[in-house]
Amino acid sequence: MDRLGRGQRERAHLPHRDVDPHEEDGLRARPAHRLLHDPHLRASALPSQYYVRVLSESWLHAEAFHAMSLQGLVLPDRHRAHTELLDLDPLPRSALNDPVAEAMYEKRFTHFNPIQTQAFHTLYHTDESVLLGAPTGSGKTVSSELTILRLFKQHPGQKVVYIAPLKALVRERIDDWTEGLCRILNKRMVELTGEYTPDIRALLAADLIICTPEKWDGISRNWQSRGYVKKVGLLIIDEIHLLGADRGPILEVIVSRMRYIASQTGRSLRLVGLSTALSNAQDLADWMGIGEKGFFNFKPSVRPVPLEAHIQGYPGKFYCPRMATMNKPAYAAIQTHSPTKPVLVFVSSRRQTRLTALDIIAYAAADERPEAFVRMADGEMEAVLAGVRDPSLRHTLQFGIGMHHAGLCESDRKLAETLFVARKIQVLVATSTLAWGVNTPAHLVIIKGTEFFDAPTKRYVDFPITDILQMMGRAGRPQYDKHGVAVIMVHEPKKNFYKKFLYEPFPVESSLPEQLAEHINAEVVSGTIATMQDAVDYLSWTFFYRRLLQNPSYYDLESTEPECLSEFLSGMVEDVFATLEEAGCVETDEDGGVEPTTAGRVASYYYLHHRTMLTFSSSLHEDMTVEELLHVLCAAHEFSELPVRHNEDKLNFQLAGTVRWQVDTRTCDDPHTKANLLLQAHFGRGELPISDYVTDTKTVLDSSLRFMQAMADVSADSGWLATTIAVCNLVQCCMQGLYPEDPSVMQLPHITAENAQALPILPKLLADASCNHERVTNTLTNVVGRRNAVEVVRVLQRMPIVSVSWGEPRLVELPSDSESDNEEGDEEHMWEVTVRLVRDNGPKQRKSRASAPQSYAPRFPKVKEEGWWLLLGHLPTQELYAIKRLSFSNSTSVRLNFPTTAGNLENLSEVTVILLSDAYIGLDQQYTIKVPVHDNSADVGVGLNKQVHPARARRRDEASGDAQEK
Known part of the structure; x- marks a missing residue:
């Protein structure tokens, strides 16, 4: 028994016979679903069945055997639709025919590369939606900029939304376009990520919105009430081939919703998808509504800078010792392929960055060349090291080797990036996230291991092929190299797999079924889905629906016949509705109708599972x-x-x-x-x-x-x-x-x-x-x-002092269809009280501020404006009648309603108003409001007749937990 409660787990081997070497997994005492992929599956030689045997690593005669039939398997068509790279003369920068636009690229290049040249007319001179599939490093970002230039020129007033799958990519675009595109074109750009949420005024004024998929999904869910969503004329999705990854369903829903919005509003929307080469790119293009003119799917081998790849296999059952055996070959690869040029070494974990860097230093010292990778003078090095906070990074930088991972503070990461890009250090050892984030190309890329530890499953799993290609794509610098070199170090049994499939275009499948419940709930809340048939119709807008018809076995669809397809989709929708109803998010009726509940609205608004x-x-x-x-x-x-x-x-x-x-x-x-x-x-x-x-x-x-x-x-x-x-x-x-x-x-x-x-x-x-x-x-x-x-x-002068005042409660008549009416009709009125909040302190110029001041919260990782909760309740019965969340700079007035009775009381005699800060402890205020005698014959007038300064108000003393008069 595991005394730390880590759960009982048995190691087991799963050999699937005559296919691939066996795989090892950890099995818990609960149902598990795991797919064994066979990359060699081909329609021309489809076996009748596979045999799977499970063998325990710890117990004798503990094994299971299963024959897996492939009789009903339907394989998808083998698409090989590639765009041939034409032998065209590179277009000069002057082809833009716009001095302002040309200024964007004046210091970057004189001519567009072959891929940009071939797609130039469609990108810059038409409004066709575009799918551009090309290897990493092919200049797809510049291609997307051409579509932005056209929108700003031909359709002023419309907005551009650029969606990147990672915050690091968003930050890269923000940094690049702030100094380039936005400064030169005089356009306003906002960032929309988990770390930055601009206010509505900034979004309305923005010409360019850079965001993560989750943020745009959350915003576009309420598109009917958000006019700026309807003003989007260009939607650019970077790395759209990640549709099949964990966050792919969000990308899929965004594209489907934006196309649906365009169809409902009658406004034109241009879609641009940037991808690596795909085997089923035509399906993706058809789903996005992209015609032949906008379809570009170049082969993986097409690169402006040719790439030389070396795949090396290493034996060893255990991960850490195997990684250690790769360090000396990694050092040898540097000496062979890039003795003086920049080198990127990708590893799977933060610990491996340190171990790898230290070993490379040791091998260089053994060669009596300890400072072989240093590219700056001693005095400059001392100044650099003085600003480094991480001791391990400080040590490795002395030898010209940097480290980059999420465990470093922001300043250390930025320093490592800057030194590497400026060629002050030759080697940068980084985790794989750097491949998606900062644009730091090198002559040589070493991928030291193709596995990473997956915490939820407690095992080492392979990187997706897309990640491997992204890392390889950092090899070869267009401005400096005639070719790049990539060395991929893999576990020996997987060497043949990577040799065969690394340059094969791969298909993209939908992951939407795994997250369908959340997205269906959002559409129910928005009103797009009101019946089961609406939900089925909604699915027809998705990439999942298109791939369902092309690759039915992948999604467990037995046949693509209309009856079978309809039954499959209806069953899927019924299961989703049942799941949401069990979670309390929706309510269904016998006629197939569905309505959102409060819980469903909350889940959609706050983007909750x-x-x-x-x-x-x-x-x-x-x-x-x-x-x-x-x-x-x-x-x-x-x-x-x-x-x-x-x-x-x-x-x-x-x-x-x-x-x-x-x-x-x-x-x-x-x-x-x-x-x-x-x-x-x-x-x-x-x-x-x-x-x-x-x-x-x-x-x-x-x-x-x-x-x-x-x-x-x-x-x-x-x-x-x-x-x-x-x-x-x-x-x-x-x-x-x-x-x-x-x-x-x-x-x-x-x-x-x-x-x-x-x-x-x-x-x-x-x-x-x-x-x-x-x-x-x-x-x-x-x-x-x-x-x-x-x-x-x-700091005290920054903190808020808020005065609370209120008018005398008055009776207001409820609408005839109000839910507060009861069956007898004796609840026709409610009390209404107006509460006024005034911030008494702060600089005088705050009166002109349009937004609330920032709260002082140095231990919270994000900048946040001051906010407040205003509660109205009844202390004797502990009932809450009303709650308002608000933010203000100087003052605000809020109307709160409450019933005429409470519990078993015939009339309310008093209610309590409570003001709570959402940032500060101990600044809460509590007041008692007397309620006039209940008289339905006349309304009670309103007058702000109670003024109480917070210095004399009743506050909560957090030390005792009791409210006291101050």
Whole structure:
């Protein structure tokens, strides 16, 4: 039994006879679904069946045998539709016939490359949608820029949306186009990723929107109410061949939805898909509505800079020793193929970057050439090393070798990139994500291993072929090299596979069925789907539908006959509706109609998995504590993707002994437990065991904010006042990195748990700072010193002091069809109260601000504006009547409604209004509003007759948990 609770797992070997070498897997005591791929399957020699045998690695005579019939298998057509590269004279830059556009490329090239030349007329002189399939390094980005130039020239006022699958690619486009395209053309561009969410004004004013698939999917779901979505005239999707990857369904839904929007609005939409070479590119083009003029699918061998590839096999059953045996050949490859030119070495993990770099240094030292890769003077090197924070990177840079991975801080990563691009260092060892992110081409690329550790399955799995091609594509610099070199080091049994298929165009299949429930729910919420037939019709817009007809066996469709196809799609939709109904996201009727529920709307708005909504709906209840809510938050399905790397279960076990709230130490290898521990470590402000956990904490915090907002909506919909307040308190804890019981003054710089006891609570300190600046400075000087006291006062002046006032409640008549009407019709009126919020402090120029000021939250990884929750409830019954989420710069007024009775009371005598910050702990305010005697005969007038300054308001003292008069 595993004492750390890592789960019982048996190692087993799965040989599929007469096909490929066996595969090893870990089997748990639960159903598992795993596909054994046979790359040699051909229609001309299709066997009648395969034999699969499962052998235990630990137990004698523990085996299973299964004959897998292939009799009903229908293979797809073998598409070989390639675009021949014509022998054309390269077009000069002047072919743009626009001096401003030519200025964009003045310092980059004089002539377009052969691929750009061949597609130039279609890209620049027509509005045809385009699919451009070409190898990495073929200049596809410049090709997409030609379509942008045409849109801005021919269709002013329309917007461009550029979708990249990774934030690193988005950042690369932002950096490149900020200095180039946008500056020269005087266009406005916004970034839309998990780290940056511009306000509505920025989106309305933007000419160019650069975003990740998830962000545009979330925005375009409500396209009916978002005019800027309808103004999109050009949609560019980079790396569209990733349709078959994990995030492929999002790309598929985006294209389908944007085409549907264009058909509904009658506006033209140009689609541009950028891809590597595909074997079924014609299916992709047909689905996107791309005609013959816009179809370009060049062979993988077509590259502006020819690539020389070497595939080397290495024996060894175990991963880490096999990686170690590759280090000396990697050093030898550098000496053979690129002794003086830039070299990129791709590895699978952050640990491997360090081990590989150290071994290369050792081999260079053994050759008595320790500084063979250094390309700068000693004085310059010393200045560079002074700014490096990571000790391992500082060490390797001394020998001309950089490292690049997500565990490094932003400044260290940028420094490694800059030094490599500037040719100050010769070798850069990086994880595979660099291949998709920063454009750092080299003469030689070494791919050291084609496997990575997949945390959810706890095993090493192969990189997708697309990733291998992307890494290889970094070899060969168009400005410097006549050819590039790639050395691919693989496990010996897989050598023949890579030799055969590395340059074969591969098919793209749809992954939409795996995530169909989330996207169907979004369309139900938007109103696109109201019946089962609507859902079937919706599927006909997708790439999945087209591939279903072409490759039915891949999707478990027995026949493409109309009756069988209709039954298959109807069954799929029924299953999705049943799944969503079980999760509480939709309600169906006997006639096949479907309507969204509140949970469904929340899931769509906050981009949540239906399992997450099921967890929230079933786990949230009345009177929950912040600790209980943290466990619910970390149970979100999305956190199952949080990596628990090799040996991190041991680190989690150690971390569990340092946090304040207990976790189940038997589940230390569970990503949900890790998320809980990371958040508690964030609250406790303790040291994390490794740098990877810093990056993981940022990931968890980034997702947690929208999860908690969804939890607040679910709780508010149920009318739970105490639970809703506790959710808001949890948001404050995440923003400030504190437990709810910690002194609120610890939000200020230089204030720790030790010296916080010498200071008053934050509301008192804030009120004093607004009226007696010198006295507060002197008080703080005695605690943190004069210099630090000045900084603390500066932060205090940023924090909000908000006055709350309200008008006398008045009765308002409900609409006749209001859901609040009961069957007897005795609930025809509701009370309405107008609450006014005024920010009393801050610089005078804030009066002209259009948006709220930024909150002070240095421990939160993203910049965030100040926001507030305004709650109206009844304390005796703990009922929540109304909740408003708002953000303002100077002042705002909000109308809140509440019923005329509460519980068993005939009339309400008073209600409570509560103001909660979404960023600061201890600034909450609570007031009692007296309700006039219930009189249906006349409305009660409104007048703002109660003014209370927050310095004298009733606030929550977080140290005691009780509300006190201040």
